[in-house]
Amino acid sequence: MNTVYFFSGTGNSYRAATWLAGVFQGRVKPIGAALEPEDGLLGLVFPTHGFTAPWTVVRFALGLPEGKGRPACVVATRGGVKVGPLFIPGMAGTAYFLVAMILAWKGYRIIGVQGVDMPINWTAMLPGMGEKSARAIISRTHRRMDSFTRSLKAGDRIVFARGSLMELVVGLALLPVSLLYLTTGRFGLAKLMFAGDVCTGCGLCARSCPVGAIRMQGEPLRPFWTYTCEGCMRCMAYCPEMAVEASHLFAGLEYKLGGISLSSLLLCGIKRGRAVRLAGRLADIGFVLLMYAAAYSLWQALMKNAAIHRAFTNGTLTHYWRRYHEPDTGLDDLKGLS
Ligand SMILES: Cc1cc2nc3c(=O)[nH]c(=O)nc-3n(C[C@H](O)[C@H](O)[C@H](O)COP(=O)(O)O)c2cc1C
Ligand code: SF4
Ligand code: SF4
Structure with a gap:
C-alpha cells in the first residue's frame, strides 16, 4: 500500500x-x-x-x-x-x-x-x-x-x-x-503564545495540537504552551474565537534574556579550550530556556489580572492580523479523520 x-x-x-x-x-x-x-x-x-x-x-x-x-x-x-x-x-x-x-x-x-x-x-x-x-x-x-x-x-x-x-x-x-532555530528559537516561539481575553476555555486548541503541547490549566481553564510546541500555528489558525495570540512584547523580553551568557559570567578570565567553549555554549542554551520558562510562568500568573491580560491582548500585532489555514482543510482532515 x-x-x-x-x-x-x-x-x-x-x-x-x-x-x-x-x-x-x-x-x-x-x-x-x-x-x-x-x-x-x-x-x-x-x-x-x-x-x-x-x-x-x-x-x-x-x-x-x-x-x-x-x-x-x-x-x-x-x-x-x-x-x-x-x-x-x-x-x-x-x-x-x-x-x-x-x-x-x-x-x-x-x-x-x-x-x-x-x-x-x-x-x-x-x-x-x-x-x-x-x-x-x-x-x-x-x-x-x-x-x-x-x-x-x-x-x-x-x-x-x-x-x-x-x-x-x-x-x-x-x-x-x-541550528539556532532548533536549539532555542522554536522554544522561544512556544513561550510567546497566549490566549487573549476572548478565550472561552473550550480546550479545542489543546485537543487538536499535533504534538500535545498545550496544557489546559487554572481557574477559569486557559491554555498553557509547553516546550513540546513545534510552532506549527495550528492552534492560532483554528481557534474559533481567534483568541490565540503571540506576544511581541514578550518577544522583546526574550530577546533581552537571550543575550545573557551564563558561561561568560562564570568563566570570566579563564582560558577556554574548544571543549570548554562547547560546554559553555550548551550551558548557555539550557540557561536561556530556563529563563524563558520562568518568565513565561510568571507572565501567565500576572495575566490573571484582567487589566494586564487586556493590555497584553491589545498590545500585540497578532490581535489585529488575519489568521491563515489552507482554505479547504479542516481540523478533521489534519487528524486523519476524513
Ligand atoms: C515557525 C515557522 C517557521 C517557518 N520557517 C520557514 C522557512 O524557513 N522557510 C520557508 O520557506 N517557510 C517557512 N515557514 C512557512 C511554512 O513552512 C509554510 O507556510 C508551510 O507550507 C506550512 O505548512 P503547514 O500548513 O503544513 O504547516 C515557516 C513557518 C513557521 C510557522
Ligand atoms: S484559545 Fe481558543 S481554542 Fe483554545 S481554549 Fe481558548 S477559545 Fe478554545
Ligand atoms: S503552535 Fe502547533 S505545536 Fe504549538 S501548541 Fe499550537 S498547535 Fe501545538
Whole structure:
C-alpha cells in the first residue's frame, strides 16, 4: 500500500500529501498515526521551519523501520508569498535533503525530493494571507507538483534537480540559523503564545495540537504552551474565537534574556579550550530556556489580572492580523479523520 505521511500545522502539507497520494492511489496518514508493516511508496510531506525540517519530522524519520529498498519520496512545503502578479518563493534550505538522507541511511530508495511553495503560514510573525492570493499560490503549486509526481509514477528519479541543489547550497550556508532555530528559537516561539481575553476555555486548541503541547490549566481553564510546541500555528489558525495570540512584547523580553551568557559570567578570565567553549555554549542554551520558562510562568500568573491580560491582548500585532489555514482543510482532515 502506498502511504503518504504528513506533518502539517495549517493544512498546506496535508494538501500536498493528498496530491501525492492521489497520483499514487495511496492513502494519507498524520505522522502521529500508528505505523503498520507496509510496502509500496512511502511519502513524507511536512513544512519547512527555520530553513530545515521540524524536529518532530526528524524524530519520526529516525524512528521508521528499516526501509529494505522501499521507495520513498520527501516533500517539504515552504512559505511562498504573492505580491501583485509576482510569486515569491520560500526557502526550504536543508529541510527535504536532511529527511531524505535519514531515510536513505535507513535503507529506503529515494525516488523524489522536492520543495514546493504554499502560502506562508507564520502568523505569529506575519499577517495571514488573503484567500485569493493563497488559492493562486496553491493552484500553481498543484500544477507543478502534479507534473513532479506523474514523472515519479512513470519511473523517473528526481533527486538532484538544479533548483533543489541550489536550495541545498543556501540551506547549508544557513545551517547556523537552522541550528539556532532548533536549539532555542522554536522554544522561544512556544513561550510567546497566549490566549487573549476572548478565550472561552473550550480546550479545542489543546485537543487538536499535533504534538500535545498545550496544557489546559487554572481557574477559569486557559491554555498553557509547553516546550513540546513545534510552532506549527495550528492552534492560532483554528481557534474559533481567534483568541490565540503571540506576544511581541514578550518577544522583546526574550530577546533581552537571550543575550545573557551564563558561561561568560562564570568563566570570566579563564582560558577556554574548544571543549570548554562547547560546554559553555550548551550551558548557555539550557540557561536561556530556563529563563524563558520562568518568565513565561510568571507572565501567565500576572495575566490573571484582567487589566494586564487586556493590555497584553491589545498590545500585540497578532490581535489585529488575519489568521491563515489552507482554505479547504479542516481540523478533521489534519487528524486523519476524513
Ligand atoms: C515557525 C515557522 C517557521 C517557518 N520557517 C520557514 C522557512 O524557513 N522557510 C520557508 O520557506 N517557510 C517557512 N515557514 C512557512 C511554512 O513552512 C509554510 O507556510 C508551510 O507550507 C506550512 O505548512 P503547514 O500548513 O503544513 O504547516 C515557516 C513557518 C513557521 C510557522
Ligand atoms: S484559545 Fe481558543 S481554542 Fe483554545 S481554549 Fe481558548 S477559545 Fe478554545
Ligand atoms: S501548541 Fe499550537 S503552535 Fe504549538 S505545536 Fe501545538 S498547535 Fe502547533
